[in-house]
Amino acid sequence: MxxxxxxxxxxxxxxxxxxxxxxxxxxxxxxxxxxxxxxxxxxxxxxxxxxxxxxxxxxxxxxxxxxxxxxxxxxxxxxxxxxxxxxxxxxxxxxxVQVHMAAFYNPSPNGGIERTDRAADVTAPTARYAxxxxxxxxxxxxxxxxxxxxxxxxxxxxxxxxxxxxxxxxxxxxxxxxxxxxxxxxxxxxxxxxxxxxxxxxxxxxxxxxxxxxxxxxxxxxxEGEQTDYIWGVLDLIPDTDFPDIRNRCAIHSHNGSCMIIPREGDMVRLYIQLADKDVVDSKGRVDKSKVGPEKIMEVANKSLYPYTISTSHPIDWWTLYIIGQxxxxxxxxxxxxxxxxxxxxxxxxxxxxxxxxxxxxxxxxxxxxxxxxxxxxxxxxxxxxxxxxxxxxxxLIEFDKRFAALFSGKPRTEGNDEGVSHEEFLGTFQTFGLFTSGIGVHYQPSAIVHTQHQSFASKLIIGQRMLPHIFIRAADSQPVELHDLIPSDTRFKVLVFTGDTTDTTQLDHVRALAEDMNGPQRFLKKFGHGNTSGVFEVLSISSAKKRYSNYTDVPPLFRSHWSKFLLDDCDMYNRSGGGGYEAYGIDPRGAVVIVRPDGYVGMVAPFDNLDDLDEYFAAFMVPTPPSA
Amino acid sequence: MxxxxxxxxxxxxxxxxxxxxxxxxxxxxxxxxxxxxxxxxxxxxxxxxxxxxxxxxxxxxxxxxxxxxxxxxxxxxxxxxxxxxxxxxxxxxxxxVQVHMAAFYNPSPNGGIERTDRAADVTAPTARYAxxxxxxxxxxxxxxxxxxxxxxxxxxxxxxxxxxxxxxxxxxxxxxxxxxxxxxxxxxxxxxxxxxxxxxxxxxxxxxxxxxxxxxxxxxxxxEGEQTDYIWGVLDLIPDTDFPDIRNRCAIHSHNGSCMIIPREGDMVRLYIQLADKDVVDSKGRVDKSKVGPEKIMEVANKSLYPYTISTSHPIDWWTLYIIGQxxxxxxxxxxxxxxxxxxxxxxxxxxxxxxxxxxxxxxxxxxxxxxxxxxxxxxxxxxxxxxxxxxxxxxLIEFDKRFAALFSGKPRTEGNDEGVSHEEFLGTFQTFGLFTSGIGVHYQPSAIVHTQHQSFASKLIIGQRMLPHIFIRAADSQPVELHDLIPSDTRFKVLVFTGDTTDTTQLDHVRALAEDMNGPQRFLKKFGHGNTSGVFEVLSISSAKKRYSNYTDVPPLFRSHWSKFLLDDCDMYNRSGGGGYEAYGIDPRGAVVIVRPDGYVGMVAPFDNLDDLDEYFAAFMVPTPPSA
CATH class of the missing domain: 3.50.50.60 (FAD/NAD(P)-binding domain)
Structure with missing residues (x-):
């Protein structure tokens, strides 16, 4: 056949x-x-x-x-x-490789470049990995x-x-x-x-x-958008150099054009070298890639890095040219x-x-x-x-990128050039931009999956931003755990019940009442659970009580389907991690329920006495469990 | 054939x-x-x-x-x-599984047991993993x-x-x-x-x-040594229980004998249950293992844990009986x-x-x-x-073990038994013993490979004990690194040069002089290097200077054979780790050379101006490089 x-x-x-x-x-x-x-x-x-x-x-x-x-x-x-x-x-x-430090170089009065400043490479104070x-x-x-x-x-x-x-x-x-x-x-x-x-x-x-x-x-x-005229050469190499910041990210403004250095895995380094039009543009004003190779990029790099030198005794791993387009x-x-x-x-x-x-x-x-x-x-x-x-x-992102690229490709401020980019201006933009490029500053606007009411019950867990990382202690065994690790990208919505102080009997009564209410047949857990509530929703509880006096059996079973799911806002046995989570999250002492989306973004906050709004949140985009399920 | x-x-x-x-x-x-x-x-x-x-x-x-x-x-x-x-x-x-918390139970005046106290399971404040x-x-x-x-x-x-x-x-x-x-x-x-x-x-x-x-x-x-009369049953199971400390290590003294609980991987738990002679000894006074099985151990466990209950709906993973012998x-x-x-x-x-x-x-x-x-x-x-x-x-270890085993197998102090073991006595021994059993307290005495002179130059790095862990910052890229990770068990002796403040030019002169001296042909690096110094010795340097002002190129090449080998006693960019290392190690501001043995124990400390003693340390057990090598 x-x-x-x-x-x-x-x-x-x-x-x-x-x-x-x-x-x-x-x-x-x-x-x-x-x-x-x-x-x-x-x-x-x-x-x-x-x-x-x-x-x-x-x-x-x-x-x-x-x-x-x-x-x-x-x-x-x-x-x-x-x-x-x-x-x-x-x-x-x-x-x-990890990059922690940024170094900033500018023209030296003596010719060549000199280090103006150093600062954190990443501006994102709440990042788990900063x-x-x-x-x-x-x-x-x-x-x-x-x-x-x-x-x-x-x-x-x-x-x-x-x-x-x-x-x-x-x-x-x-x-x-x-x-x-x-x-x-x-x-x-x-x-x-x-x-x-x-x-x-x-x-x-x-x-x-x-x-x-x-x-x-x-x-x-x-x-939509446009290309700029800035032309850059990029290459990856294992350098021989006397440049003291070769393992840091460097932003270098020189009389000869700008450079950026980014450390790479092992001993490798990536160089971004700004090229002059005359080096790469043909007689008709078009970029001619045949005019520039890695040798030319290295030649420009050495001019820009003077008095430091850079060369390599290894083959060039990779190189390219590009024109910025946003x-x-x-x-x-x-x-x-x-x-x-x-x-x-x-x-x-x-x-x-x-x-x-x-x-x-x-x-x-x-x-x-x-x-x-x-x-x-x-x-x-x-x-x-x-x-x-x-x-x-x-x-x-592109609005920021345009500003940053213009500052970076622009001429530095020097004695002869008052109009140039000052270090202060550059550093300020680098840091503002950094919060944004780190991804930590991403903020999604109100939508079917971002409901901003009740923000005050978790005032620092900004609705529409990613959930803040923090280390809590498991009530059952006092092991410190990073909350991020408990809310993985497993397609489930996370229901975080901040219980308040569960060693306070009045508060514990409120927690028990909340569990009973949330477990009701018309509430979101069952209504949108499609017969498999724990497959759609993950419920975790976090108490402000201390480890020495708490038992994992303190909270109702809905809030601890396994012994590992009840956490405490306390530090570990040697005070090396944990503690201060309620404050870092701005949790109301009366407690709060925080909904974290499957991608880790805060979708909704609710007080204990307003489960109706939580039901509404899910009703805005979820399909109710069919009667047969 | x-x-x-x-x-x-x-x-x-x-x-x-x-x-x-x-x-x-x-x-x-x-x-x-x-x-x-x-x-x-x-x-x-x-x-x-x-x-x-x-x-x-x-x-x-x-x-x-x-x-x-x-x-x-x-x-x-x-x-x-x-x-x-x-x-x-x-x-x-x-x-x-990690075990962080220990819980202590004793007889309750109302019958059964009650929790007396909780404390850190491990007593070892300097442990990297406490x-x-x-x-x-x-x-x-x-x-x-x-x-x-x-x-x-x-x-x-x-x-x-x-x-x-x-x-x-x-x-x-x-x-x-x-x-x-x-x-x-x-x-x-x-x-x-x-x-x-x-x-x-x-x-x-x-x-x-x-x-x-x-x-x-x-x-x-x-x-040499003897057996005791204490007989214990041990079993591993996945428990169904209302005992609130089931995920902690528990030391339980009951009227019915002692128990220990140790959490195991997953949901498993190990029980150690003290058995009465009558349960396990035959008419001739010999242990008869046929008299006791896992059901009997569980029966005794339930008596000892009363008012809590423990059972399992899974097969018993493993069990045994033993008599303590030291x-x-x-x-x-x-x-x-x-x-x-x-x-x-x-x-x-x-x-x-x-x-x-x-x-x-x-x-x-x-x-x-x-x-x-x-x-x-x-x-x-x-x-x-x-x-x-x-x-x-x-x-x-065995001396401690005898004391601890006697306390643990002994009767608890109760209203009717003033002679019994008090909680305070038990906890004190648990903690003293803990420093020892953690392995952190191991202290080797002076020998061919433990020379105790010059201790004052690194007063808290006790010669004969394992090197203290600490986080330092790499000068070249500000990445935090745990010193333990830089002194692996790779059979090499580690030569840690604590340089003092390398941004101080006078001190830097001393460091340069040290490098020149240490690099001499009669010094230990070459004399015992067998033509392969970096295979026998690893040299690292650690400065008290700060990251913002240090370059990895500051120290002589002998002290930074690669950019990663020069460290700073400073914290990372977000002050989350590092700093205070010179103080934690008790390093003399004039600097010190610390020799760490391949197994991680401090073997020797020397001031900069006494390399002769370092040479002698190695001469005590090492064979000089043959002239041909």
């Missing part, structure tokens, strides 16, 4: 493009048990170079990632015995690939989409069981007798196909059935280390929403919050 | 017995590149039960273990990018087995020694190249046509063959060629969680000494310090 040359298939989510955005998406969906495929037209994944900055919020995300509800028992067994080492962050800590990390993009991608592989999901490559059609029928688009997208894929390494074309019918298509996105063009999504797509989705993410919807100046981080955060925001909709837990309208949250962030 | 039935072979070190002592020894020697074999007569290794306590010092040892000089570049690459996750401790953190861990012995053994396997070393089993002879010829015994021990091994799973007997000629034999050691008996080494071997070595370690030379009450820890610490002490002697770096007399250090520790 002849082999058919065209194959047809169905899938729930088809991801196009296996860069950081696509891989984060595929990894998260694979762990959520979603029927997902990911394709890429490149035959192999990256080995060196490209984006490499890893910002504080993404380290947090890596740390709480790779957890799914079906694995939860296994996960618990491991978590309960571990402070640090689950999730994907342990791979980062093994393979990536430093930046760096690892080549291929290393980061491998972490995702290995994690997905444990769920049997692999990148199919080299595979190229050749056409995409989306149904225009509103009824089809609104039917959660429909497959409205038809995508034709072409295999690029056809072997004899195998089909080289496949038609895939997908419920959702996620375009993570980069700055020149094919999906974006197919749907006439346009990029643009955002005018929309992120087509009927919430085709969505774009990552470089496909925003491009930045690479020096902020933002491209890859914003890309991974895009699909970290999207993946749990897709999982909820596909499971029938949430209405498809939930997906609208993906564009509203992530596009606004990209726009804000 | 017929297969010969007797095989003959040579080996540098033959280890007999693959329990924790033998495996720690084989693991350490395999990573040191030593020609080592390890045999065991059991066909498979343990799956459940047995010893399980992991004390603070052993966690420290695990953390700095599995590093060898040949791997050092790879190790560096990983270390420089990692705060926590190298060595074997990360496996413990994943698989073992808690106890627990994991079944098979799990711990697997960590060693996996680590050895990376070096191609596996336990050969089932293989039994049937005879051992040691040469009596003094010249042979003193010749470092001789193989004076002849051991006959018999394979217990003979397959047709394969040799079932092997004669092994070994340079060194290490007997880790347990409490009933065959090696010990072959050489007429006797055990004994120490009268010697640990025969001509430094046959050595015994672990249970072969000391037995304790298991409740102190000491058997396994002391055993692993025995061979942690021994392995680097064997490696130095076998490489020709050290004289064979170095091995004498194994017995002098470890036997004295075992004797001290």
């Amino acid at each position: 002849p082999v058919p040359l065209i194959k047809e298939s169905d899938v729930d989510v088809l991801i196009i493009g296996a860069g950081p955005a696509g891989l984060m998406c595929a990894m998260a969906l694979s762990h959520a048990g979603v029927n997902v495929r990911i394709i890429d037209q490149r035959a192999v994944n990256l080995a060196a170079g490209q984006a490499d900055g890893i910002q504080p919020r993404i380290i947090e995300v890596f740390q709480v990632t790779m957890v799914d509800v079906s694995d939860f028992d296994g996960f618990l067994m491991s978590l309960f015995t571990s402070l640090q080492s689950y999730g994907l962050a342990s791979r980062l800590f093994k393979e990536a 430093f930046e990390m760096a690892l080549h993009q291929g290393g980061i991608e491998q972490i995702f690939l290995d994690s997905m592989a444990t769920k049997g999901v692999h990148v199919e490559r080299p595979l190229m989409p050749t056409s995409i059609e989306l149904s225009q029928d509103e009824a089809v688009l609104k039917d959660p069981t429909s497959h409205p997208a038809k995508v034709v894929l072409k295999r690029l390494d056809v072997s004899e007798g195998k089909p080289d074309t496949e038609i895939v019918y997908a419920k959702y298509v996620v375009g993570c196909d980069g700055a020149h996105s094919w999906i974006r063009k197919e749907f006439n999504i346009t990029m 643009r955002v797509a005018n929309r992120y989705s087509v009927h919430e059935r085709v969505l774009i993410a990552g470089d496909a919807c925003h491009t930045h100046s690479p020096k902020a280390g933002q491209g890859m981080n914003a890309s991974m955060n895009d699909t970290h925001n999207l993946a749990w929403k897709l999982a909820h909709v596909l499971r029938g837990w949430a209405d498809i309208s939930l997906l609208k919050t993906y564009e509203s949250e992530r596009r606004k962030y990209a726009q804000e | 017929p297969v010969p039935l007797i095989k003959e072979s040579d080996v540098d070190v033959l280890i007999i017995g693959a329990g924790p002592a033998g495996l720690m020894c084989a693991m350490a020697l395999s990573h040191a590149g030593v020609n080592v074999r390890i045999i065991d007569q059991r066909a498979v290794n343990l799956a459940a039960g047995q010893a399980d306590g992991i004390q603070p010092r052993i966690i420290e040892v695990f953390q700095v273990t599995m590093v060898d000089v040949s791997d050092f570049d790879g190790f560096l690459m990983s270390l420089f990018t990692s705060l926590q996750s190298y060595g074997l401790a990360s496996r413990l953190f994943k698989e073992a 808690f106890e861990m627990a994991l079944h012995q098979g799990g711990i053994e697997q960590i060693f087995l996996d680590s050895m396997a990376t070096k191609g070393v596996h336990v050969e089993r089932p293989l039994m020694p049937t005879s051992i002879e040691l040469s009596q010829d003094e010249a042979v015994l003193k010749d470092p190249t001789s193989h004076p021990a002849k051991v006959v091994l018999k394979r217990l799973d003979v397959s047709e046509g394969k040799p079932d007997t092997e004669i092994v000629y070994a340079k060194y034999v290490v007997g880790c063959d347990g409490a009933h050691s065959w090696i010990r008996k072959e050489f007429n080494i006797t055990m 004994r120490v071997a009268n010697r640990y070595s025969v001509h430094e060629r046959v050595l015994i370690a672990g249970d072969a030379c000391h037995t304790h009450s298991p409740k102190a969680g000491q058997g396994m820890n002391a055993s692993m610490n025995d061979t942690h002490n021994l392995a680097w000494k064997l490696a130095h002697v076998l490489r020709g770096w050290a004289d064979i007399s170095l091995l004498k310090t194994y017995e002098s250090e470890r036997r004295k520790y075992a004797q001290e």
